[in-house]
Amino acid sequence: MDNKRFDEIKKSLEEDLKDGLDLKVLEDLRVKYLGKKGFITELNSEIKNVPNEEKKEFGMKVNELRNRFNDFYESVKEKLDQEALNKRLEKEAIDISLPATVVPVGAPHILEKVIEEVEEVFLSMGYDVVDGPEIEEDKYNFEMLNIPKGHPARDAQDTFYIEGEEILLRSQTSPVQVRTMLKGEGKVPIRMICPGKTYRRDDDDASHSHQFMQIEGLLVDKNISLSDLKGTMDVLFKRLFGKDVETRFRPSYYQFTEPSVEVDITCVNCHGKGCNVCKHTGWVTVVGAGVVHPNVLRMSGYDPEVWSGFAFGFGAERLAMMKYDINDIRTFYNADLREAKVFDREDEE
Numbered sequence: 001m002d003n004k005r006f007d008e009i010k011k012s013l014e015e016d017l018k019d020g021l022d023l024k025v026l027e028d029l030r031v032k033y034l035g036k037k038g039f040i041t042e043l044n045s046e047i048k049n050v051p052n053e054e055k056k057e058f059g060m061k062v063n064e065l066r067n068r069f070n071d072f073y074e075s076v077k078e079k080l081d082q083e084a085l086n087k088r089l090e091k092e093a094i095d096i097s098l099p100a101t102v103v104p105v106g107a108p109h110i111l112e113k114v115i116e117e118v119e120e121v122f123l124s125m126g127y128d129v130v131d132g133p134e135i136e137e138d139k140y141n142f143e144m145l146n147i148p149k150g151h152p153a154r155d156a157q158d159t160f161y162i163e164g165e166e167i168l169l170r171s172q173t174s175p176v177q178v179r180t181m182l183k184g185e186g187k188v189p190i191r192m193i194c195p196g197k198t199y200r201r202d203d204d205d206a207s208h209s210h211q212f213m214q215i216e217g218l219l220v221d222k223n224i225s226l227s228d229l230k231g232t233m234d235v236l237f238k239r240l241f242g243k244d245v246e247t248r249f250r251p252s253y254y255q256f257t258e259p260s261v262e263v264d265i266t267c268v269n270c271h272g273k274g275c276n277v278c279k280h281t282g283w284v285t286v287v288g289a290g291v292v293h294p295n296v297l298r299m300s301g302y303d304p305e306v307w308s309g310f311a312f313g314f315g316a317e318r319l320a321m322m323k324y325d326i327n328d329i330r331t332f333y334n335a336d337l338r339e340a341k342v343f344d345r346e347d348e349e
């Protein structure tokens, strides 16, 4: 081994160890110098052929070369690895400065809220909340409410018939009165309200909808009179609209009550002073009601000589429209989310 070979290799190494290498070239260099047939490996195996007195120095020189190569290799490798990692992180990074997608938050439907409020009032007075079928029999929707076939009062309800003259979409929640009494089997007291969907062949406009919600109420016990109804209506509307709200009865006519009344409340909009909403009367009609007709009691198994009751029914939309100042009933049934924003008023309460 002559020093010439050593110098050649040293020179080659100095030329090879330069900036700007990529991982592949670096690996080639490692093989070139430290591989099985690598230059430094070659020098290493030459040590044994070097005369003894030069061995130590030659060994140190070879070591020095190896250390240089190793230091270079380690530092470049670390740098390249770090660069590759940075590149990957950059590509996969989540940009936390991007504005987040706004997830729309829903709110309870106003109709549902109003119904729940009504339910709370009646539950606190010992009423049950009951359910009835939307597909109803003529018998319950009309006949047992004292509206026989051919009675003109049926026309006013413009019913959707499903099968012949017997099966229909209920046009009112009043059939649930009958169902409740039949289930009650003559036992008292009956105290129930029934909120639910009802249907009529109305053309939809700002104040009509072919589908709407009614809330029915029925109380049957001993010695029930109109004044009990009056007290109950008073409690309901004061709880819903405030203590200043007053109720009044006007005579009316329903086949299933006798006497029958319409319940007016002082206009919530103008507090009774008179405005467009109440047509300048200071009052708005909100409920149909009365003392349960003896025929209705009898047909459902309650002896009218012994028991009496009151019943009432009202539209939930009407209340909700008054409470939330909505002037088009179609708003409740419109699936347009932008319009449904009107329901999003949690924070105003």
Ligand code: DAH
Pocket: 171, 172, 173, 174, 216, 217, 254, 256, 257, 288, 289, 290, 310, 311, 312, 313, 314
């Ligand atoms: N069902 C009636 C309607 O749809 C409302 C009504 C009136 C219900 C008087 C009653 C009642 O229970 O006693 O117009």
